[in-house]
């Protein structure tokens with residue numbers, strides 16, 4: 001495929017559209033560190049993040065992620081993306097992909113993680129977004145981003161909150177508003193309407 005850099009250079013490069021993300025450590029790391037779908041211009045050195053539609057499967061196929069480019073966000077939010085029985089999770093943009101594979105590696109149910117984020121979002125009026133970062137000292141760690149300023153911080157949630165929510169997942173999923181955000185394949189609360197003060 002051909003890509004045009006902002007400097008005018010035309011770069012010809014083909015990328016795989018399917019990956020087995022846990023095939024080995026090197027593949028997993030390359031995804032998490034952003035080496036996949038990365039294009040560096042040989043002329044000006046600019047690095048581009050390509051968001052080609054791609055599939056990321058675990059070896060046991062328990063997780064099959066479809067990565068969609070950012071411009072699909074509105075369509076996905078509106079629930080207008082055609083279903084595919086193979087796909088267990090739909091992600092929009094590379095950061096969401098990285099978050100899902102990290103959660104899978106660490107053995108967390110992403111529905112519960114999104115539920116915990118939901119609790120954070122409704123308590124905070126600022127337009128903040130949380131992204132899972134890992135576990136440290138018995139606490140879930142999240143990156144906190146302020147989209148307008150690009151300020152980044154961290155926040156922690158005790159693992160106890162995760163365990164507690166796991167104990168009543170069925171009840172959580174039965175609440176209509178939450179169900180809309182936590183139902184496969186689109187398990188994501190970051191596009192929630194509470195970001196819009198008019199809603």
Ligand SMILES: [Zn+2]
Nearest residue numbers: 005007041044
């Ligand atoms: Zn260039």
